[in-house]
Amino acid sequence: MAKAEPKKVETVQVKEAEAVASQFPNIYFDFDKYNIREDAKPTLKSAADWLIKNNDANMILEGHCDERGTNEYNLALGEKRAKSASDYLVSSGVAKNRLDIISYGEEKPFCKEQSEDCWQKNRRVQFIPAKAGK
Numbered sequence: 001m002a003k004a005e006p007k008k009v010e011t012v013q014v015k016e017a018e019a020v021a022s023q024f025p026n027i028y029f030d031f032d033k034y035n036i037r038e039d040a041k042p043t044l045k046s047a048a049d050w051l052i053k054n055n056d057a058n059m060i061l062e063g064h065c066d067e068r069g070t071n072e073y074n075l076a077l078g079e080k081r082a083k084s085a086s087d088y089l090v091s092s093g094v095a096k097n098r099l100d101i102i103s104y105g106e107e108k109p110f111c112k113e114q115s116e117d118c119w120q121k122n123r124r125v126q127f128i129p130a131k132a133g134k
Contacts, residue, residue: 023046023050024043024046024047024127025043026110026125026126027039027040027043027124028040028120028123029124029125030123031066031068031123032077034077034080034084036088040085041088044085044092047059047089047127048088048089048093048094051094052092052093056131057098057129057130057131058098058100058129058130058131059094059100059129059130060099060100060101060102060127060129061082061099061101061102061125061126061127062082062101062103062104062108062126062127062128063077063078063080063081063083063085063101063102063104063105063125064078064081064103064106064108064109064122064124065077065081065105065106065122065123066109066118066119066120067106067114067119069106071105074105074106075103075104075105076103078103078104078105079102079103081123081125082101082102083101085125086099086101100130106122109122110124
């Protein structure tokens with residue numbers, strides 16, 4: 001009986017996705033807000049330019065919140081943050097169907113200390129590259 005060939009892992013694509021994700025730092029939000037801050041606009045412009053240039057790529061926008069507020073409220077606020085980022089990208093020329101949004105609310109904190117500095121790091125949108133036709 002012939003030995004089956006091991007499945008090849010697509011490490012090049014994983015490394016490529018990590019490289020793409022690392023070029024788009026998180027954008028941050030003020031407490032209880034979902035409007036795009038001025039300091040987020042260069043990152044959003046860079047993401048829009050990259051998506052326009054790379055037609056075979058999509059982007060997942062993950063909305064996150066700090067731990068204050070109810071789970072339901074934070075899920076809704078995380079979604080509004082991700083939608084604000086998506087709307088900005090669409091207004092910059094990215095096709096809406098290439099963007100997906102998801103809210104994790106307070107479920108995936110970046111920082112777990114209870115301080116304003118830490119909470120600020122948790123109020124964010126993260127950019128996750130995805131293949132077209134996922």
